[in-house]
Amino acid sequence: MDNNQIKELADYVHRAEKEKREITKITADLYPELSIDEGYIIQEELIRQKIAEGHQIIGPKMGITSEAKMKQMDVDDPIYGYVFDNMVVEDGDSISISDYIHPKVEPEIGFILARDLEGPNVTALDVLRATEYVFPAIEIIDSRYENFNFTLPDVIADNTSAAGAVFGTYFRKPDELDLDVVGVTLSINGEIQSLGAGAAVLGNPANSVARLANMLSKKGEKVKAGQPILTGGVTAAVRLSPGDFVQAEYGGLGNVSFFVK
Ligand code: 0L1
Numbered sequence: 001m002d003n004n005q006i007k008e009l010a011d012y013v014h015r016a017e018k019e020k021r022e023i024t025k026i027t028a029d030l031y032p033e034l035s036i037d038e039g040y041i042i043q044e045e046l047i048r049q050k051i052a053e054g055h056q057i058i059g060p061k062m063g064i065t066s067e068a069k070m071k072q073m074d075v076d077d078p079i080y081g082y083v084f085d086n087m088v089v090e091d092g093d094s095i096s097i098s099d100y101i102h103p104k105v106e107p108e109i110g111f112i113l114a115r116d117l118e119g120p121n122v123t124a125l126d127v128l129r130a131t132e133y134v135f136p137a138i139e140i141i142d143s144r145y146e147n148f149n150f151t152l153p154d155v156i157a158d159n160t161s162a163a164g165a166v167f168g169t170y171f172r173k174p175d176e177l178d179l180d181v182v183g184v185t186l187s188i189n190g191e192i193q194s195l196g197a198g199a200a201v202l203g204n205p206a207n208s209v210a211r212l213a214n215m216l217s218k219k220g221e222k223v224k225a226g227q228p229i230l231t232g233g234v235t236a237a238v239r240l241s242p243g244d245f246v247q248a249e250y251g252g253l254g255n256v257s258f259f260v261k
Pocket residue numbers: 062063064065139141142143148155160161232233
């Protein structure tokens with residue numbers, strides 16, 4: 001893949017995001033041989049384009065972190081992308097469905113580190129020792145591809161479907177909770193739509209941060225202190241509709257909610 005192709009494919013996904021328009025996945029016919037490494041090269045170009053347009057990275061996010069999703073996509077590794085400043089939704093605020101294509105939500109456990117973590121060989125214990133706070137969050141995912149139909153390299157190129165993040169404000173030290181048994185319910189208009197526990201995220205969300213540090217180390221990068229990190233969906237994602245009141249309730253880690261107009 002040459003530089004022109006990288007730019008064209010990043011632009012293809014970026015324009016779909018800006019125009020809130022579904023596109024056919026890259027591997028359908030534009031570039032069927034797209035590899036995982038090339039997916040990340042396109043993601044990096046997409047990130048460069050966003051930064052050039054004045055947007056800022058808020059923090060990293062992990063995706064495909066449940067056994068079920070990994071099996072479904074036949075992969076051994078989770079994937080990562082980035083939440084940008086224009087994706088952040090205040091807890092309790094409203095979003096407009098017209099700002100998205102076909103959004104879904106998933107409750108996640110967030111981390112903020114007190115110090116940078118650099119792989120390889122970072123463990124969950126290293127993560128817990130380096131963690132300042134954990135907090136509740138909801139991620140809004142909105143694949144730019146038709147019907148969320150993609151291969152792993154496609155979704156990596158599309159910044160792992162990142163579209164929104166609602167960061168809760170209930171902060172806890174990691175030793176105040178057993179993160180693997182923190183229960184979460186995701187309700188829409190008061191009815192539970194999906195539920196799970198922290199262990200759904202690679203056994204423990206701290207493992208997700210460790211995997212992120214180890215994957216980033218291959219590019220000479222690290223997980224930075226102070227950035228909110230989304231560790232991956234604790235439950236299955238649920239599709240949004242106008243009029244929805246979305247609430248994630250966590251055992252011992254507070255609530256996060258927002259409205260859909
Ligand atoms: O955050 C996630 O787990 C989403 C990763 C991409 C897969 C999807 O869009 O369903």
